[in-house]
Amino acid sequence: MKSCVIYRTDKEYKIVTESETDTGLFISDTPVYILPLAISDEILKDKIINCLENSKTGVKMPETREKFSKWQKEQLANLQEKNFSSLYKKSKSCLVRIESGQLIIYPYECLDVKKGLTIIDDKVVHFNYLKGVELIATQEIIKVLNSGDVPV
Structure with missing residues (x-):
């Protein structure tokens, strides 16, 4: 199984x-990419695929x-964040996995910052x-991350 998480803040x-x-x-794990929201769908796709390709097992x-x-x-340093709670509160996010021949997008919400x-x-x-x-999957990820308001 290959996996990555994508956060969308108000800027990146x-x-x-x-x-x-x-x-x-x-x-x-690494790599971690921080990209401006104005990035092209093609570049965003390439970075997502690179993260998925670098996902490992047995770590x-x-x-x-x-x-x-x-x-x-x-x-946190890689993400340029002080703590995960503030990242969860100020972003929309989703988990992307490749498993059993499927690319699956799991939208996240933060119901309780203590629970993640x-x-x-x-x-x-x-x-x-x-x-x-x-x-096409990247464009769907963008839709998921753009749905509703991004917390500030």
């Missing part, structure tokens, strides 16, 4: 690679609280993952 897109850990959980989960804290600080993001089940979008579907 933040695209984060996700990798599956040795425990089965997904964690943020070692930080084992101690200290290692997890260090990892978290690195991820929740998938909006009735808004999930599926595509058969065939050559050439990437641009």
Whole structure:
């Protein structure tokens, strides 16, 4: 399975690679891209695909609280954020996965910043993952991230 998360703030897109850990959980990984909202659909597609291609399995989960804290600080620095709570509050986001021949877009919402993001089940979008579907899927991702107001 390949995975990434895309955040849309009022100024930019933040695209984060996700990798599956040795425990089965997904964690943020690199590359991370921060792009202006005025970016072309084609460039946005290329960055999303690059993140998906760099998604790995079997990544070692930080084992101690200290290692997890260090990892978290690195991820926040990559995102140019102070904490995840503020990112969740000020952005719209979605999870993008390639699994079982499908490219799936899972829109997120933040119901409670302490609990993180929740998938909006009735808004999930599926595509058969065939050559050439990437641009159409990217345009759907843009629609998902543009729906409703972006929190400020």
